[in-house]
Amino acid sequence: MDEQELENIINKAAQKGAKEALKEIGLSDEEAYDDVKELRGLLEAWRVTKVTVGQTVTRMITTAVLTALAVGIYMGWGE
Numbered sequence: 001m002d003e004q005e006l007e008n009i010i011n012k013a014a015q016k017g018a019k020e021a022l023k024e025i026g027l028s029d030e031e032a033y034d035d036v037k038e039l040r041g042l043l044e045a046w047r048v049t050k051v052t053v054g055q056t057v058t059r060m061i062t063t064a065v066l067t068a069l070a071v072g073i074y075m076g077w078g079e
Contacts, residue, residue, distance in 0.1 A: 022028045027035065 019028065022032065026032075
């Protein structure tokens with residue numbers, strides 16, 4: 001068996017293994033491409049949402065602290 005034949009056998013085995021793995025996880029039909037594309041879109045939306053929530057919480061905490069300081073200063077001037 002020469003190197004080319006061995007490479008062909010390895011490639012066929014790899015392709016068969018990949019097809020079986022995709023079949024096991026339910027990505028072997030014609031809709032698999034759309035499913036993966038949709039999952040990637042959902043993951044991207046989730047990542048953007050996490051960043052936005054983090055920024056919003058930070059802004060809310062900052063606003064609360066600044067409001068408390070302003071109220072404290074106002075109350076101190078009222079004496």
